[in-house]
Amino acid sequence: MGNDVEAKVIKPPFKQVTSGKIFKPSKTFLHKILLQPIVLAIFIWLVVILGFIGLSFLAANSDPAEYPSAVQHINDWIGTVNLWTITINLVWLVPVLIFVPLYFRSIEYSVKAESGETMPEVYVKRGILTVTRKHVPFRTITNISSNAGIFDRLLGIGSVHIETAGYSGSNQRGPEVKLEGIVFYEEVRDFILNELRKFKTPYVTGTEVVPSLEKPVPRMEGLEDEILITLREIRDLLKGKT
Numbered sequence: 001m002g003n004d005v006e007a008k009v010i011k012p013p014f015k016q017v018t019s020g021k022i023f024k025p026s027k028t029f030l031h032k033i034l035l036q037p038i039v040l041a042i043f044i045w046l047v048v049i050l051g052f053i054g055l056s057f058l059a060a061n062s063d064p065a066e067y068p069s070a071v072q073h074i075n076d077w078i079g080t081v082n083l084w085t086i087t088i089n090l091v092w093l094v095p096v097l098i099f100v101p102l103y104f105r106s107i108e109y110s111v112k113a114e115s116g117e118t119m120p121e122v123y124v125k126r127g128i129l130t131v132t133r134k135h136v137p138f139r140t141i142t143n144i145s146s147n148a149g150i151f152d153r154l155l156g157i158g159s160v161h162i163e164t165a166g167y168s169g170s171n172q173r174g175p176e177v178k179l180e181g182i183v184f185y186e187e188v189r190d191f192i193l194n195e196l197r198k199f200k201t202p203y204v205t206g207t208e209v210v211p212s213l214e215k216p217v218p219r220m221e222g223l224e225d226e227i228l229i230t231l232r233e234i235r236d237l238l239k240g241k242t
Contacts, residue, residue, distance in 0.1 A: 021110060022108050022109070022110050023108075023109055023110065023182075024107060024108060024109070025104070025107055025109070025157075025179075025180060025181030025182055026156075026157050026181050026182060026183050028155045028156065028157050028181070028183075029104070029155075029157055029180060029181020029182075030100070030101065030104045030181075031155070032151055032152070032155055032157070032181070033100050033103075033104065033181075034097065034100055034101075035151075037093055037096045037097065037100070038093070038097075041089040041093045044085070044089060045085050045086065045089060048081065048085045049078075049081065049082065049085065052074070052077070052078070052081050053074055053078075056070045056073045056074045056077075057070040059073070060073065099128070102128050103126070103127075103128055106125070106126050106127055106128055106131070107124075107125070107126045107180075107181075108123075108124070108125040108126070109122075109123065109124055109125075109179050109182070110122075110123040111123075111188060111191065111192065120137065120138040120195065121135050121136055121137045121138060122135075122136045122138075122141075122162060122177060122179070122192070123135050123136075124136075124177050124178075124179065134176070134177055136162060136164060136176065136177050138192070138195060138196060140164040140165060141162055141163070141164055141192070141196060142163055142164055142165045143162075143163040143175075144160065144161070144162050144163070144189060144192055144193060144196070145160075145161050145175075145189070146158055146159065146160055146161070146185050146186055146189040147159050147160075147161055148185070156183060157181050157182060157183055157185070158182065158185035158186070159178050159179060159180040159181065159182070159185055160178070160179040160182070160185050160188050160189050160192075161175035161177075161178055162175055162176060162177040162178075162179075162192075163175045163176055164176050
C-alpha cells in the first residue's frame with residue numbers, strides 16, 4: 001500500500017474529456033457569472049448615493065443661500081434618488097439574470113486527441129441568438145495558459161486560454177479560445193501541452209508553410225574568388241566611364 005500513488009479525482013473522467021466527447025463548465029461558473037452583474041448593480045447604486053450625498057454637502061458649502069442645509073437637502077431627495085437608481089438598475093439587471101443561465105447552458109467544450117480521420121482539435125461552442133462554434137486544430141496553437149482569479153480560486157474553478165498564430169497576428173487582444181469555468185483546467189492545460197510537444201507532421205495541410213527539404217547548393221572552390229574578380233572589373237569599368 002505504501003507504494004500506491006494517490007490519484008487526483010477528476011470529474012468528468014479525464015479519458016472522456018480527451019476523447020472528443022462534449023463536456024460543460026461547472027455549475028459554480030454559473031454562480032460566478034450571475035454574481036458579477038449583481039455586484040456591478042450594487043457598485044452603481046453606491047456610487048450614485050455617495051455621489052449625491054457628496055454633491056449635497058459641496059453645494060451647501062459653495063452656495064449657502066440656495067442650499068442652507070445639506071442634511072435637509074439629502075433627506076428631501078435621497079428617497080427619490082434611491083428609487084430611480086434601483087429602477088434603472090433593475091431595467092438592465094433583470095434581463096441579464098434571465099439571459100445568463102441560457103448562455104451558460106449553451107456552452108460546450110471538447111478536446112479531441114485521438115488519432116484517426118479527425119484532426120486533433122479543441123472545440124468550443126457558445127451563444128444564444130448568435131451561436132459560435134470554433135474548431136482550433138492543435139497544429140495552429142502557439143500558446144496555451146491557465147488562469148484562475150480570486151473568485152475562481154474561491155470557487156475551485158479556472159480557465160484555459162488558447163492562442164493561435166493567425167489570431168495573434170491580426171492584432172487581436174486576448175486568447176482566441178477560452179475554456180472557462182472548469183474544475184480540471186490544469187489537467188486540460190497539461191494534456192494539451194503534452195500533445196503539442198509530441199505533435200508531428202501527419203496533419204500538415206497545403207495552407208501551411210512547410211520547410212524546404214531541398215539540399216543547399218554545394219560551395220565550390222574558387223567560386224567566391226571568381227565572383228569578387230568579376231565585381232571588381234565591373235567597378236573599374238564604371239569608374240572609367242565616369
